Amino acid sequence: MKVTVSRKAHFNAAHRLYRKDWSDEKNNSVFGKCSNPHFHGHNYELIVHVTGNIDPETGYVMDMKNLKNLIKLEVEDKLDHKNLNQEVPEFYNKIPTAENIVVFIFNALRPNLNSEHQLSITLYETPRNFVSYSG
Amino acid sequence: MKVTVSRKAHFNAAHRLYRKDWSDEKNNSVFGKCSNPHFHGHNYELIVHVTGNIDPETGYVMDMKNLKNLIKLEVEDKLDHKNLNQEVPEFYNKIPTAENIVVFIFNALRPNLNSEHQLSITLYETPRNFVSYSG
């Protein structure tokens, strides 16, 4: 009897999309205004989905207070109000696209969850663009 | 050619999370303010997803008016403006967590649907916490 429990969270951050090994022209032609060297930013809306059996004693798949705290520790404290390119080691040499950020969040949370639980992440970069990843 | 049709509905209810066989201290340590003996409540937002083939004659998987009526009869009439612990027999001896409520809703709707249709339920307990179940 697998149920998925989901928790929304929020962080905002600055980033730019560019490759050091490309010319400015190439960065601009691929990433457009997203490669602005002065950075731009987003309010990222995050949804964390955890799937598992209902514990018959508590009626919970997992305690959402624990999930909320885990998201704070592993995602918000690392990314909120940060410049992703300059302050998050994962993105010193990896482009902080929504795709790469959602994989980073998955990898940050996965080791902290019960191994029998499945994890899926949805990340809104803007109200009209979002990505999801399930490992 | 399987298509999923989805319908949103709404109900509000009071509940508390606690086990009669636990001390107040244990209930409080596990469920926190959700175990308040005076109850608290939520606006539950419900999404019912039904998957099946498109009927070539009507262009419908199923008539959404019928689904709307079924949700009213099997979910809203049983749960809306109710105290889940005291007025819904399912929860006299089962904790009305979102997980247990979503399974209850699935079980209430499943027998009323065409057996070739798949059913999935999403239930928002708050705008930031939701659960889903597909049997």
Place this chain on the structure above:
Amino acid sequence: MKVTVSRKAHFNAAHRLYRKDWSDEKNNSVFGKCSNPHFHGHNYELIVHVTGNIDPETGYVMDMKNLKNLIKLEVEDKLDHKNLNQEVPEFYNKIPTAENIVVFIFNALRPNLNSEHQLSITLYETPRNFVSYSG
């Protein structure tokens, strides 16, 4: 140069609408299922609007962190996960309609704000019903 700054918050609570001095029949005819003696509940969405001049030194009308903390102290701590009729003294003898709750919230916040600031409160009882009050 008056600017309005607004902050959203959230609490959930149980309540019932009834008057002790009315018969059950009269309560039921006026308040319908909202008078259920076992209570029901809501996720209340709150928006607090404060209007004032921009402080030229900080660029703030008021520090939103302070407003967030004030809402927590004066509204969330008093109402969240509570039974309004039984646990909030204001509603021992006053019906906890959305109208009366929005006035209560206004009166709880007003004395804690700069007297030159104007205050307005919006309170969603459900996604389709909301009230507002400006003193």
Place this chain on the structure above:
Amino acid sequence: MKVTVSRKAHFNAAHRLYRKDWSDEKNNSVFGKCSNPHFHGHNYELIVHVTGNIDPETGYVMDMKNLKNLIKLEVEDKLDHKNLNQEVPEFYNKIPTAENIVVFIFNALRPNLNSEHQLSITLYETPRNFVSYSG
């Protein structure tokens, strides 16, 4: 490492649900006010989901600007501000239910995407009714 990227779009259109080979009575009994011969209409909210591997060079599954342009060309230009029954050949002899429209959109986009990418479409006909199709 499959990631799903999703893009929201919008169009509005008029339609009616009816079959020429049915009597008015039968159309009315099956489709109700949706068969109004004078038409009615909707703001359709569309979400296009594309699943594939992250390109290690760009960090993209696909360039969302390209997806946005493709949706404009293949969906918005064909359906926006149109009468689906009278101006969209697909629906001259097929009922423009949400189910049939979502299949039409899938079929319009599928040939324009990388064959290794999976496609899924979600279409809101109203804020409370939506459909999805994955081929």
Place this chain on the structure above:
Amino acid sequence: MKVTVSRKAHFNAAHRLYRKDWSDEKNNSVFGKCSNPHFHGHNYELIVHVTGNIDPETGYVMDMKNLKNLIKLEVEDKLDHKNLNQEVPEFYNKIPTAENIVVFIFNALRPNLNSEHQLSITLYETPRNFVSYSG
């Protein structure tokens, strides 16, 4: 102690924007694709705001069930699933822009409300365009 109570409702309709006394060219240059002779349509989201004193006996400004019923009778029954140009007499000779529709709704509701209550209407034609009118 004036409080505003607000109720959301929904209807969908077809319309076109054009003037019979203008050439097709002029209609097209002023109204663009909104003048499509085959019509297009919208999901209109309506918010009705009523301002008045709280009745000390009930705690209500007005009973929201009555407001809900009034909106159904005076707005939804007249406009929902209709072709505004062809089926709503008000718009036989008046262009059904959002501005003219919001005034129509105001005028339909105003005579049915307590004369001491103030009325204001907000009408969303699309998620990004809306209008409001207070008499």
Place this chain on the structure above:
Amino acid sequence: MKVTVSRKAHFNAAHRLYRKDWSDEKNNSVFGKCSNPHFHGHNYELIVHVTGNIDPETGYVMDMKNLKNLIKLEVEDKLDHKNLNQEVPEFYNKIPTAENIVVFIFNALRPNLNSEHQLSITLYETPRNFVSYSG
């Protein structure tokens, strides 16, 4: 017969809150993590409200296509995907708080509107914090 027409738009940008004439300690104590020298960013949601009489010939207060284009020219082109502190002259020496940005947007749009029209701006910095200004 004054009607208000409103249009939503969107831009995203990086910024930081700090004063050059304050120490790092003071900036940090007043602005907290919003003063991060590496910048952070937001998806700003903008609503522009214009109030005026309905033109009896067109049924419009103003053509929303013109308003949309004006917002693009005067707001989006100047602020979207920009670093507000480094690339928008207005904020070289003024702190880009939401309050100061909303006044900037008002001042950018006001001279381009009919002088008989009233203007009001609402700006969401995050889904929970927003500001508004009417001149």
